[in-house]
Amino acid sequence: MDLPEAFTNKMSALMEPDESHAFFETYHHSRALGLRVNPLKISLNRLAKCTPFQLEPIPFCPDGFYYKKESDAPGKHPFHQAGLYYIQEPSAMFVAQALNPQPGERVLDLCAAPGGKSTQLAGMMDNTGLLISNEPYPKRARILSENIERMGIVNTVVTNEMPERLVHYFPGYFDKILIDAPCSGEGMFRKDPEAMQYWSPQHVKDCANLQAQILEQAYAMLRSDGILVYSTCTFSPEEDEQMIDAFLEKHPDLELLPIEKIAGVANGRPEWTDTKRDELTRAARLWPHKLRGEGHFAAKLRKRGDAPTRTQSTVSSVKENMLKDYRVFENSSLTKKLTGSFHFIGNQLFLLPDGCPSLDKLKIVRAGLHLGEQKKNRFEPNHALALALSAESFQNQIPLTVSSNEWDHYLRGETLPLNDNRKGWTVVTIDGFPLGWGKAAAGTLKNFYPKGLRRRGLK
Numbered sequence: 001m002d003l004p005e006a007f008t009n010k011m012s013a014l015m016e017p018d019e020s021h022a023f024f025e026t027y028h029h030s031r032a033l034g035l036r037v038n039p040l041k042i043s044l045n046r047l048a049k050c051t052p053f054q055l056e057p058i059p060f061c062p063d064g065f066y067y068k069k070e071s072d073a074p075g076k077h078p079f080h081q082a083g084l085y086y087i088q089e090p091s092a093m094f095v096a097q098a099l100n101p102q103p104g105e106r107v108l109d110l111c112a113a114p115g116g117k118s119t120q121l122a123g124m125m126d127n128t129g130l131l132i133s134n135e136p137y138p139k140r141a142r143i144l145s146e147n148i149e150r151m152g153i154v155n156t157v158v159t160n161e162m163p164e165r166l167v168h169y170f171p172g173y174f175d176k177i178l179i180d181a182p183c184s185g186e187g188m189f190r191k192d193p194e195a196m197q198y199w200s201p202q203h204v205k206d207c208a209n210l211q212a213q214i215l216e217q218a219y220a221m222l223r224s225d226g227i228l229v230y231s232t233c234t235f236s237p238e239e240d241e242q243m244i245d246a247f248l249e250k251h252p253d254l255e256l257l258p259i260e261k262i263a264g265v266a267n268g269r270p271e272w273t274d275t276k277r278d279e280l281t282r283a284a285r286l287w288p289h290k291l292r293g294e295g296h297f298a299a300k301l302r303k304r305g306d307a308p309t310r311t312q313s314t315v316s317s318v319k320e321n322m323l324k325d326y327r328v329f330e331n332s333s334l335t336k337k338l339t340g341s342f343h344f345i346g347n348q349l350f351l352l353p354d355g356c357p358s359l360d361k362l363k364i365v366r367a368g369l370h371l372g373e374q375k376k377n378r379f380e381p382n383h384a385l386a387l388a389l390s391a392e393s394f395q396n397q398i399p400l401t402v403s404s405n406e407w408d409h410y411l412r413g414e415t416l417p418l419n420d421n422r423k424g425w426t427v428v429t430i431d432g433f434p435l436g437w438g439k440a441a442a443g444t445l446k447n448f449y450p451k452g453l454r455r456r457g458l459k
């Protein structure tokens with residue numbers, strides 16, 4: 001692999017010869033491949049037993065597994081479409097654990113697309129509390145939203161905002177914030193060799209300038225005693241230790257907390273800063289020559305000082321009479337009555353996370369569970385509803401199995417033949433896990449698998 005010369009010179013100057021040799025050697029080997037189990041849908045053991053891939057636990061992430069080879073293609077397996085796992089670079093799985101969000105907390109993932117860390121955070125929160133998952137670029141925000149949907153996540157509001165706009169709405173609001181910062185991506189060179197084309201010493205500086213701004217914006221949104229994790233997938237000290245060093249210098253009320261180092265995770269490097277502040281060892285570096293992963297940096301900070309805040313109104317549910325058509329659908333199609341805060345955006349109906357703050361004027365891509373669309377005198381369920389509930393929650397099911405190829409026809413958008421006279425909304429399952437909707441009539445199941453997702457189901 002032809003690494004940029006300025007990059008090799010810089011890393012050689014930073015490291016002792018033994019270490020830089022081991023580091024550069026990793027570029028002659030293939031990258032580590034990982035997937036992370038979705039605890040909202042399936043247990044580790046059950047997934048390990050029912051997938052065809054050979055899985056090996058990732059020692060620094062309890063929900064993570066290595067899979068062996070690119071040709072396993074877990075992204076094309078129907079279990080992926082059912083949201084049983086998320087394909088993620090192994091070292092990236094460490095970061096959400098460092099933040100360690102708890103059920104019921106208010107959490108912000110400020111730079112969230114495509115959603116690896118947000119989907120992990122929501123799983124750790126057991127789909128409760130409030131996760132605001134933000135991405136400023138609209139196309140990327142849509143991909144993030146699709147991944148949130150696929151994983152059956154209901155506690156999350158996906159926003160498409162620049163951080164400075166969010167600061168205005170959420171001063172001192174969050175218990176925990178993750179900044180998985182846009183960075184120079186030096187840890188992506190094996191996974192995405194194109195990242196090397198964008199790399200230059202100037203790009204590192206530009207990223208550092210942007211990261212410093214994002215850190216300030218996050219600081220303003222963190223409550224007193226709240227926790228912030230800052231991470232990058234790059235090795236450059238300017239974006240890692242030096243960034244945290246300057247942030248600590250600017251905000252003496254911040255405390256750098258130790259991150260537990262397990263299974264090859266290494267300390268931060270104070271020697272790569274001007275201050276040489278010893279506590280920077282508390283940060284974590286995941287190096288490709290010390291563990292099987294591409295590389296990450298993470299630092300965890302607590303805000304000790306006061307945080308100016310503002311009173312937030314929460315969204316109250318629409319009146320029950322607005323839900324008439326939804327309830328008709330629910331009575332005939334689900335096995336349980338959903339309760340909580342129902343909210344319309346246009347004619348789209350959502351079930352909001354508990355205590356959801358007012359969303360007026362924010363660009364919202366998804367607000368909690370997207371239940372469906374109010375049509376004229378009837379209600380049409382959304383794909384998200386099929387993926388968020390367990391199979392037992394649906395009155396009508398078409399149970400498919402991985403061993404037959406019918407799932408492939410369903411994911412291509414084809415109609416399925418029925419051997420009974422059933423009518424109405426029916427959920428198609430794969431080995432007991434919902435895949436999507438169909439509507440039964442006259443001996444066939446009309447396919448409601450979303451058009452934009454269809455070709456991704458091909459074998």
Ligand SMILES: C[S@@+](CC[C@H](N)C(=O)[O-])C[C@H]1O[C@@H](n2cnc3c(N)ncnc32)[C@H](O)[C@@H]1O
Binds near residue numbers: 135136180182
């Ligand atoms: C490293 S990626 C995040 C990866 C994501 N956390 C995951 O685990 O899948 C950084 C993200 O930050 C977004 N970004 C770029 N500029 C930003 C800004 N000024 N504020 C917030 N996010 C930004 C990028 O578009 C990108 O999606």
